[in-house]
Amino acid sequence: MTTDLRAGLGSLTQRRARVTAHRRVACDHYLLSLACAPIAHTAQPGQFVHLRCSPKPLWHGGGPLLRRPFSLYDVDRRQGTCHVIYKVVGLGTASLHAVAVGEALDLIGPLGTSFVAGGSVRHAVLIGGGVGIPPLYFLAKDLVKGTRDKGQGTRMKVEVSVFLGARTRDWLICEQAFRRLGVSVHVATDDGTAGYRGSAVDLVRRHLSTLHPSPFTWVYICGPTPMMQAAAALAARRGLPAQVSLEERMGCALGVCMGCAVEIAGPHATAHKRFQRVCTEGPVFEAEAAVWR
């Protein structure tokens, strides 16, 4: 099975984008909104932005040296705003947390490949964990509009099932946003403080056992590596096409530094294809192509 993942070589924008909103959405998790119409207008679900984490110059308390990549949680095409949800985990996100509404951050985007929903998708299974959940919301918002069948040109309805995993209830994000889309939402937490006690992948396994395997069911995965690996294995066993959004430390995000390479399964036409760039060939890859280590 091959899907033609969209290459991330479209037009790019770099600009200082004003922060229009910045609020807490869960314990340690924040939503950041930035005014950048060109990105809002062209970004697709799965794509990301590369952000300087401080409005200040580098030598005046301006956060870490390198930018940080963030998957888009949503865009408002009318308002021209881009939204990301991040969790404070290190130097970059801690610096970002100190940014106030009205300040401006240097932003590059939209970057990378997007999730692909072929015209044949009738049922989409979205599996997200932790801060891997936000890009799936952008995708779900797109999917509920239906997909366009190439032959007929008419919109076909897509049933969307979302499976969300978090360590604990306080870290669960986006649940209400998904529910507002009217899609079915299933929650799992490691400690059982919300929904099913266990992993989101276990929930998916139970759910899929009630379904007939169908070439019209597509799986979209983003979360911590062990979760993605388990979800990808499950999709493979059921013969379902699946896409994963991978993460790696990133330098330039423009495809030049090769710092964010991940191993992709062969056979490869030439040696240099063994490691592919999350920023350019990804972040969305075919799940079966990912090499889990």
Added chain:
Amino acid sequence: MAVALRTNLGKLVLQNPVMVASGTFGYGQEYARLIDVNRLGAIITKSITLKPRAGNPPPRIWETAAGMLNAIGLQNVGVEAFIREKMPFLRSLKGPKILVNLAGESVAEYVELARRLDGVEGIDGFELNISCPNCDRGGMEFGVDPALTRQVVRRVRRVTTRFLMPKLSPNVTDIVAIAKAAVDGGADALSLINTIVAMAVDARRRTPRISTVKGGLSGPAIKPIALRMVWQVSRALPQVPLVGLGGIMTATDAAEFLLCGARAVQVGTASYVDPTTSVRIVDELAAYAAQQKVKQVSRLVGALQS
């Protein structure tokens, strides 16, 4: 006051002294989406090898205090694909000189690369990567030994008349000895410094931060070392054109290298922080020269008062 930015590295004339460093600017086209690459003094390509290279396993990079550690492992498309796929864009540029960075595992490989590229239209010269800290064989082996440095430069010199600039490794005790050997071998100019061998540790997991354990450190953290080395070499070899690099983020940083004796500079890691850095430095360097009441930027070269 109008300031003349034009400078030269011997026979190679640059419209301005601002180059972009190998490995940090791809093959030019990637950054052309965000900046006018025609305004650069020179573009130095990512290292090219004879055969395509897969590079090292991830993780390959780690941010340190004011620096970046990397161990990419020379992942690249190989010389034939480079000529076919990357040269058409580079050839179309009118402003910057195009220098191709060559990396080999043996003297024969450097020679074969230079021979293969010598006849290719649109290439103004070569930067010899004899200082890559991230490969098992070749690379830095050459750059830390004066005799090997002399040998590889001399052998490449024999097969090309084009501009030839070995890139020196800072991972040596006596940078001047290596510089002299490279000049002795027939180098037209020298660029310095490549990254400094370094490492970073994850204490919680008790693991190295990058897969190869050791990597090359770049960024502002290494600028003082780079300045010192440029200064040392320029004092010892005042006639040899030098290109300084290591942690240049601003026009002031670039000016510091010129004052220490570099005729041109390369912007590297800073392009990741802000893709506009290199072209901004072109403008700001002119402003700095005007402020210093210098009509030609080249007058700043070696003008450190010590």
